[in-house]
Amino acid sequence: xxxxxxxxxxxxxxxxxxxxxxxxxxxxxxxxxxxxxxxxxxxxxxxxxxxxxxxxxxxxxxxxxxxxxxxxxxxxxxxxxxxxxxxxxxxxxxxxxxxxxxxxxxxxxxxxxxxxxxxxxxxxxxxxxxxxxxxxxxxxxxxxxxxxxxxxxxxxxxxxxxxxxxxxxxxxxxxxxxxxxxxxxxxxxxxxxxxxxxxxxxxxxxxxxxxxxxxxxxxxxxxxxxxxxxxxxxxxxxxxxxxxxxxxxxxxxxxxxxxxxxxxxxxxxxxxxxxxxxxxxxxxxxxxxxxxxxxxxxxxxxxxxxxxxxxxxxxxxxxxxxxxxxxxxxxxxxxxxxxxxxxxxxxxxxxxxxxxxxxxxxxxxxxxxxxxxxxxxxxxxxxxxxxxxxxxxxxxxxxxxxxxxxxxxxxxxxxxxxxxxxxxxxxxxxxxxxxxxxxxxxxxxxxxxxxxxxxxxxxxxxxxxxxxxxxxxxxxxxxxxxxxxxxxxxxxx
Numbered sequence: 210x211x212x213x214x215x216x217x218x219x220x221x222x223x224x225x226x227x228x229x230x231x232x233x234x235x236x237x238x239x240x241x242x243x244x245x246x247x248x249x250x251x252x253x254x255x256x257x258x259x260x261x262x263x264x265x266x267x268x269x270x271x272x273x274x275x276x277x278x279x280x281x282x283x284x285x286x287x288x289x290x291x292x293x294x295x296x297x298x299x300x301x302x303x304x305x306x307x308x309x310x311x312x313x314x315x316x317x318x319x320x321x322x323x324x325x326x327x328x329x330x331x332x333x334x335x336x337x338x339x340x341x342x343x344x345x346x347x348x349x350x351x352x353x354x355x356x357x358x359x360x361x362x363x364x365x366x367x368x369x370x371x372x373x374x375x376x377x378x379x380x381x382x383x384x385x386x387x388x389x390x391x392x393x394x395x396x397x398x399x400x401x402x403x404x405x406x407x408x409x410x411x412x413x414x415x416x417x418x419x420x421x422x423x424x425x426x427x428x429x430x431x432x433x434x435x436x437x438x439x440x441x442x443x444x445x446x447x448x449x450x451x452x453x454x455x456x457x458x459x460x461x462x463x464x465x466x467x468x469x470x471x472x473x474x475x476x477x478x479x480x481x482x483x484x485x486x487x488x489x490x491x492x493x494x495x496x497x498x499x500x501x502x503x504x505x506x507x508x509x510x511x512x513x514x515x516x517x518x519x520x521x522x523x524x525x526x527x528x529x530x531x532x533x534x535x536x537x538x539x540x541x542x543x544x545x546x547x548x549x550x551x552x553x554x555x556x557x558x559x560x561x562x563x564x565x566x567x568x569x570x571x572x573x574x575x576x577x578x579x580x581x582x583x584x585x586x587x588x589x590x591x592x593x594x595x596x597x598x599x600x601x602x603x604x605x606x607x608x609x610x611x612x613x614x615x616x617x618x619x620x621x622x623x624x625x626x627x628x629x630x631x632x633x634x635x636x637x638x639x640x641x642x643x644x645x646x647x648x649x650x651x652x653x654x655x656x657x658x659x660x661x662x663x664x665x666x667x668x669x670x671x672x673x674x675x676x677x678x679x680x681x682x683x684x685x686x687x688x689x690x691x692x693x694x695x696x697x698x699x700x701x702x
Contacts, residue, residue, distance in 0.1 A: 264416070265408035265426045270438040273393045276423035277364045278444055281391035283421045285361070289340050291419060296339035296383045298414040303379050304334035306410070314375050314403040320562035321372070321499035322581075329376040329499070329671075336662040336669035337383040338683040349702075353695045359688035361389030362446040366439040368460070370452045372502045372562070372599070374400025375407040377451050377671040380682075382411060382425045384670070385449075387684040393426045393445065395436045397452070405429045440465070447687065451672045454552070461676075468686060471676035473504035473627030474597045475657055476618035478642055480611045480633045481515040487654065488632035489523035492603070495630075495656030497581040500562045500601045505628045505650065505657045505673065509594045509621055510584075510605045511614035517607050524584055524605075530565070530576045532585035532602075537593065540583075540602055543571055545592035553623060554596040561599045568602055589617045615642050622646065627675040630657055649675040 267273035284292070303310070311326030346357040365385050369377040374396055385392050396404035408427040416422045428435045436456070439445055440463040448467040450460045460467040479488050496507040512520045525531055532540075544560045560567065565583055569576045576583070587593055587604040594604050608614035618629060629646040631639055631653055643651050650660035650673070661681060662669020672682040679686045 263423055263426075264412040265423050266405060266429055267393075267426055268428065268430050270393070270428060270435055270442060273423075273426040273428060274364055274439075274442050274444050277391040277393050277426045280421050280423040280426075281361070281363055281389070284386070284391065284424060285389055287419065287421075289343065292387055292389065293340040294418060295386050295415055295421075295424070296337075298418060299379055299383050299386075299411050300334040300337060300339075302334075302407075302410050302414060303330040303376075307331045307334070310375060310403065310407060313406065314400065317402050318371055318374065318400050321502045322497075322562075322564070325499040329373060330379065332663055332669055333376050333379045333383070333671070337380045338668045338670070339383055339387040340684070342684045343387065343688075344685075349700050351700075353697045354699045355695075356693045358691050358693070359388065359685055360691045362687060362689060363390060364445050365390050365392045365687060366442070366445040366448045367392045367394040368436060368448075368450045368452050368456055369394055369396045369400070369404060371397035371399040372499075372504075373451075373671050374404045378404050378407055378425070378427075379411070380669075380671040381449060381451075384672075384682055384684045385687050386424055388687040390447075390687055391424045391426070392449075393428070393439060395428045395431045395439055398431050401427075401429060401431055449672060449682070449687070457676055467677065468672070468674045468679050468682065469676035470504075470672040470674045470682070471625060471627075472597050473625050473673075473675065474508050474622055475505060475628035475630060475648075476621050476646075477507045477510040477630040477632070477657075478611070478614045478618050479510065479512045479516065479520055480614070480631070480635065480638050481513050482634040482638070483516070483632035484634070484654070485516060485520050485523040485632075486526070489520065489527040489529075491632070491654070491656040492630075493524070493527040493529055493582055495658050496603050497601050498656075498658055500564060500581075500599075501603075502562045502599050503658065503661075504597070505661050506599075507603065507630060507657050508597060510603060511608050511617050512605060513608050513611055513614055521586075521605065528577075528580060529582040529584050529603075530569075530580045532572070532583055534586050536572050536574075537585040537587050537591070537602075537604060539572060540568055541587075541592040544568070544600060544602070545596045545598065547592075548595075554592050556596055556598045556600065563600060565601050568600070589621070594621050611638060611641075615645050618642070619645055622648065625675055627673065628652070628657060628660060630655075649673060649680050 307327035307330040315323045315326045348355040405427045408425045411425045448460050451470040457469045457471045544557050545554050546557050548554050582601045584603040589606050628650040629648045631642050639653050652660040659665030670681040
């Protein structure tokens with residue numbers, strides 16, 4: 210009986226200490242019935258005592274970083290098993306509340322296809338990498354033992370896009386917490402409410418189960434200025450950016466290490482050996498997902514002349530609606546804006562992620578019920594080819610040879626190094642294109658989304674760091690390597 214009581218006392222004391230250090234300031238302790246003192250900060254530290262019961266909701270960057278710092282310190286006193294619990298809680302929320310959260314995201318952003326919003330959250334819940342990625346390397350020899358372990362950075366500054374506001378935040382949270390970090394997110398202003406709400410749900414669950422608040426902190430009124438504050442904050446050790454060229458460029462100039470998931474413009478090549486019906490089904494499936502919002506999605510298709518007519522017929526059989534070249538030109542003038550300052554053409558924000566019927570209405574045509582994609586022939590220099598259009602309107606370009614198709618594909622990808630796709634039965638063609646494209650993701654004979662854990666093997670993620678080379682991010686992406694050496698001892702063989 211005495212042993213049980215001692216254990217209970219130890220657990221109660223530990224609970225109080227952890228709550229004090231995670232921002233439980235000014236509240237009455239359910240354990241002691243007294244007010245908890247504010248966290249103690251080291252002399253000279255920029256960390257200040259955060260407000261109580263915030264559940265990750267902040268308007269001030271300094272307060273958010275302070276709270277996240279205290280939360281990360283508490284996390285580092287916990288076991289890997291408890292980190293796994295934290296990751297599983299976020300995954301469970303994404304799966305169990307996918308319908309409601311997906312609907313909230315669609316209602317706020319009005320981008321993409323409503324039915325696909327919950328699916329993206331379920332994918333995060335099923336495939337986001339967690340603690341299982343945290344491996345230790347060991348070297349043993351005549352001179353002793355060396356261990357290399359993956360350590361956290363601390364507080365990570367995060368930028369999320371409007372196209373996948375909560376899925377990106379949730380995926381990042383699982384990765385970063387598994388690695389022992391906390392995060393402060395400046396979401397895209399047009400997706401701020403769903404990001405903040407998701408963070409609140411995550412923090413409430415984490416606090417209830419683990420007694421740690423503010424592991425996932427969000428700036429609820431995000432601005433360019435608040436993003437810059439995060440970039441410059443001395444207690445933000447690492448940046449993780451998912452967005453367009455502008456925010457990526459700003460992060461790269463911050464003077465801190467930045468993991469940047471930038472834009473993509475994935476091309477597809479269809480050669481004469483391809484299974485055309487499969488190619489058509491796959492292109493349709495990948496390009497229509499969430500109305501082509503994903504940076505991984507098929508944006509333009511290069512088809513060799515030998516199978517041109519058959520391929521277009523296969524697309525129609527797959528459910529796509531074929532437009533005339535003149536109609537593609539008309540949509541290009543309406544939906545794509547010219548680049549500025551020497552940059553590439555870009556999508557007109559008004560039409561990003563719009564439903565196919567919106568484009569049919571612009572043309573004054575009727576499309577079949579259930580049709581989710583429009584396509585048509587364009588030249589290689591067409592605005593729909595140059596821009597990352599993020600619309601279910603896909604340009605098809607006729608090529609005289611496989612080599613020309615690959616040459617055009619490389620040009621249209623703009624060196625982003627993101628994603629490319631080929632449909633072919635010839636291994637030498639796959640090899641040729643893979644080397645020429647040099648993209649982070651290269652999919653053969655499947656939809657683009659198979660390259661990110663949806664229909665293909667492996668894990669998935671919503672931060673694909675092509676700009677800085679980390680690829681699809683995992684917990685290891687958000688760690689730094691530490692080495693521990695024992696010289697001339699502990700080798701027992």
